[in-house]
Each structure stands twice: as C-alpha cells, then as structure tokens.
Amino acid sequence: MHVKFLHTMVRVTDLEKSMAFYGLLGLNEIRRRDSDTGRFTLVYLAADGDHDCPLELTHNWDGDEGLPSDGRHFGHLAYEVGNIYDMCQKLKDAGVEINRPPRDGRMAFVRSPDNISIELLQKGDALPPAEPWISMASTGHW
Template sequence: MIRFLHTRIRVQDLDRSIDFYSKLGYVEKERKASPQGNQLAFLELPGNEVFLELTWSADYHTTCPEDLMHTCVGVPDIIAYCDALEKAGLEIWPSAWREKFSAGERKMAFVTDPDGYEIEILES
C-alpha cells in the first residue's frame, strides 16, 4: 500500500512558523539541517501519521505559490477550536464565521500562516 507521508513548505522565519503551527495544535518532533544547509523542522498533529516539514534556506526568498490553495485540518468542535485560535491571536476568516455557523451554513473556516499559506478548518 502506498501512503501519503508529509508535505514540505518553505518559510521565511522558522521559529515564527513553528509558533504559528503550534497554535493550530502541531507539535515539533525534530529539527535538523539538511545536507544542502537548509534548516528543517518536522511538525505533527498528535494521533496523525502524516507530518508537516517546514524548510528555511538563507539564500531562498519564500513566496506562497498562487496555485497552492490550502492545507486542511479536521477538528471535532470547530467553534471551540476557532475560539481558541482567536484567543491565541490568530485571525479566522471569513470574519463573520460565528454568524454563518449559527445560520446553518457549512462549518468551514480558514487561517493564514506567516508566509501566506492558507489552512482550512473543517469540523470532522
């Protein structure tokens, strides 16, 4: 069986990105340098086999590619999760997510990481 193992994204500031993703629930499992001199951080969501690899390179300017639309996390209670993210200082969008959820619209929200990558949040 073939399994999906990880996604790698480039970041401008490794510590700032780790701080952001830790607010989403990710845990840093390992940090090391690659043979090419990149600084790598491996993050995982507890209970998941798939991980997120953050990469920083001194000679590389990070730009969020327009065609990378988003990654996605599933949470059991999206309202409690989004409330906690807001309390941690993250901006949830759409801005009127509470009203949309209480009006019966699909429970889907987004946050944007420090480099412009979008993270979709779904109740699952």
C-alpha cells in the same frame, strides 16, 4: 504498485513564528534535520497520534526569495478539529485573523505567518450556527 503518502512540505521564512502558529493548531515537532552544507532546516510537525502524514516546514537559512507573496504556491492545508468554534476563538485570541469565519459551524479558513491558506473542518456533523461567527464577515482571501 504500492504508493504511500508521506508528508506535505511548505517553505517558511520565519521558522519559530511558523512553529508557534502550527502549535496553535495542535501540531508538535516530531523530528528535525539541520543541514550545515545545504544551509536549511527541516522540521516535521504532527498532531498527537497522527505521525503518519506530517507537515514538513522547510526553512532556508539565507532567506527564500522564491516564496510567492500571496502564499498560493498550492491550494491549502486542511485540518479536522474537534470544535471549530473553540479552535477559531483560540486562534483569534492569539492574534490570527479568521479570513473565512465558521458561519456554517463546519468550515473556516485562516492564514499562516507565511500566508499559506489553512482550512479548518469540524469533525463529524456541523455545529449549530452561533455568534459571533454568524455575523462575522470574511476578510482578505483564502
């Protein structure tokens, strides 16, 4: 029996705001589907060269009261990054709160505009611990 992973779907309340957030992570739109009868938009995002397992953003045009307020309808999304310190600084400079800073040079957590937990993992070996990350406290939950 053949099984192939296709994509991960998350529901979003503000499509443009969510696309801007995931764009900061390096994900770009690879395809889109608007359904006038279903009143929803599906946007598929992927990193360059990684179109095999995209992230699907589902936006219901009439709102989505079914979304949990804490964004924990599943565990988290995880992305490997080339330099975790540079990525966290880029996100922080764009106003994204770093919930779990990369104090260990290996792992950090942030939240999307829809409160979805995003894990960032350093590609390869952990980077040497560095400021300001070593001294930064965790905030909220992830």
